[in-house]
Amino acid sequence: MxxxxxxxxxxxxxxxxxxxxxxxxxxxxxxxxxxxxxxxxxxxxxxxxxxxxxxxxxxxxxxxxxxxxxxxxxxxxxxxxxxxxxxxxxxxxxxxxxxxxxxxxxxxxxxxxxxxxxxxxKEKKLEDVIRIHNFILNVTIHELKRNDEIIELSKKEYQLLELLMRNHNQVITREVLFEKLWGYDTEVSDNALDALVKLVRKKIDLPEGRSFIQNVRGIGYKVRMSDV
CATH class of the missing domain: 3.40.50.2300 (Response regulator)
Structure with missing residues (x-):
């Protein structure tokens, strides 16, 4: 099976x-x-x-x-x-x-x-490709492209981005992101999520643009749907 x-x-x-x-x-x-x-x-x-x-x-x-x-x-x-x-x-x-x-x-x-x-x-209805702006996330092969250029991501970086892109129409709370990425029984510090977001931003954001990952103060994160 x-x-x-x-x-x-x-x-x-x-x-x-x-x-x-x-x-x-x-x-x-x-x-x-x-x-x-x-x-x-x-x-x-x-x-x-x-x-x-x-x-x-x-x-x-x-x-x-x-x-x-x-x-x-x-x-x-x-x-x-x-x-x-x-x-x-x-x-x-x-x-x-x-x-x-x-x-x-x-x-x-x-x-x-x-x-x-x-x-x-049950027929699986998982979306194979998620497109937002000029980003293309292929969830089958765990690959991110921007303008046809592959961006290398670690496992945790990919998991974070997939969660945010798959749920692009809503803010995902810090608590939910933390539990999904690290689980309940973990000794990871509270600032691990912010550090992970910083690493992803460094890889995917353009120097002259706004960050693709938007911080919603006091709540969590979402992807920016306006131009980045």
Whole structure:
């Protein structure tokens, strides 16, 4: 099975660690969040092939998150993980836009089978090329060009730029950028994000122009949609 990009929303720390570990052993990419609001933010900002969504999440329950994602046009496959096995609950989950459900406790092989099934059914809608001004970001081969000239980026520099360009119509908060780039359990200092932005600006900005990456004071960063 090819690598699947997965978002896991599970507030049970022990279960979340176990599922994340087992999925990564199968060579899948996994982002793990622990509440509903984070799940919605992550799913809105990045492309996931499959979202594994616990029903009873703090902050915002899985049912509400699923409905909001579908209303936003998010087409990722969604699997509900729930202890609720009554028919009415299952119907509510599927009616909210979920593709499948699995009842706790479950065997890991069963979860893998459901991921495989959804991955076969879902057509990936990840945009291969993002164009803003004279920048072209190819997300398939992780390459940035400006006026047909390739700009070499480190892994973190590329990740930052892809997040900003993919979400060019909005400001991404410092908190979200930090979590997406370095994760929760990290000893990276608070000014690491500003240092990373400075490195990217040095590589992509023209001396006579304004910076492509705009600082929104006290909130975060966005890409500049006016001329740079």
């Amino acid at each position: 090819e690598t699947v990009n997965i978002l896991l929303a599970e507030d049970d720390v022990r279960l979340g660690k176990l599922i994340t570990h087992l999925l990564q052993k199968e060579f899948h990419r996994v982002d793990w969040v622990k509440d509903g609001r984070e799940a919605y933010q992550y799913a809105r900002l990045s492309h996931y092939d499959v979202i594994i969504l616990d029903w009873m999440l703090p902050g915002e329950n899985g049912l509400s998150v699923c409905k909001k994602l579908r209303e936003k046009g998010i087409q990722s496959g969604i699997i509900f993980v729930t202890a609720k096995d009554a028919n009415d609950n299952i119907i509510s989950g599927l009616d909210s836009g979920a593709d499948d459900y699995i009842v706790k406790p479950f065997e890991f092989n069963e979860l893998l089978a459901r991921i495989r099934a959804i991955s076969r059914r």
